[in-house]
Structures are given as C-alpha cells and as structure tokens.
Amino acid sequence: MCCAQSVVMQLYSVMMMQLYSVMMMQLYSVMMMQLYSVMMMQLYSVMMMMQLYSVMMMQLYSVMMILCSERDQLVSQLSVMNVHVQQLTAREADAYQQVKACIELAEQSQMDMSQV
Numbered sequence: 001m002c003c004a005q006s007v008v009m010q011l012y013s014v015m016m017m018q019l020y021s022v023m024m025m026q027l028y029s030v031m032m033m034q035l036y037s038v039m040m041m042q043l044y045s046v047m048m049m050m051q052l053y054s055v056m057m058m059q060l061y062s063v064m065m066i067l068c069s070e071r072d073q074l075v076s077q078l079s080v081m082n083v084h085v086q087q088l089t090a091r092e093a094d095a096y097q098q099v100k101a102c103i104e105l106a107e108q109s110q111m112d113m114s115q116v
Helices: 002-115
Strands: none
Touching: none
C-alpha cells in the first residue's frame, strides 16, 4: 500500500504540475491578448495623430500659400506706390523750381523798376 500511495502521490504531483503549466499558459495567453489590445489601441492613437498632423500640415500649407500670394501683391503695390512717390517728388521739385524762378523774376523786375 505504501507503493500505491507513493505512485498516487507522484501521479498527483505530475497532474498538479501539468495543471500549473496549463494555468500558466492560459495566463500567458490572456496577458498576450491584453498586450495586443493595448498595442492596437496605441497604434490606432498614433494613426489618428498622424492623420491630424497631415490635415494640419495641409492647412498650414494652404495658409502659407495665401500669405505668399498676399505678400507678393503687397510688394507689387509697394513698388507701384514707390514709382508714384518718385513721380510726385519730381513734380514737386519741378514746381519748386518754377516758383523759385518766378520769384527771382519778380524780384529782378522790382529791382529794375526801382532803379528807373
């Protein structure tokens, strides 16, 4: 009977080890599924962030194109205004010279009249 108990105890021990092994494999399987789930959620999150980044980059590019276009228009208008300012400055200088010449003629005329 002692041998039978020993065999039963050994069998019990082997069965417990196998049961423990099966439980560990199930636990490992559950942990792997949870890890997979977490990784998939993180991957989805990264994909959403990349999509948002892509949309933001397209919007930024659009804004940059608008700003460049407006800058080019302003530079063009500025150069036209500079030409007008130069023309007005030239007209003003010419008008000044004409008025100066008229004043000199008037002064010369007054001097001639006062000498006569």
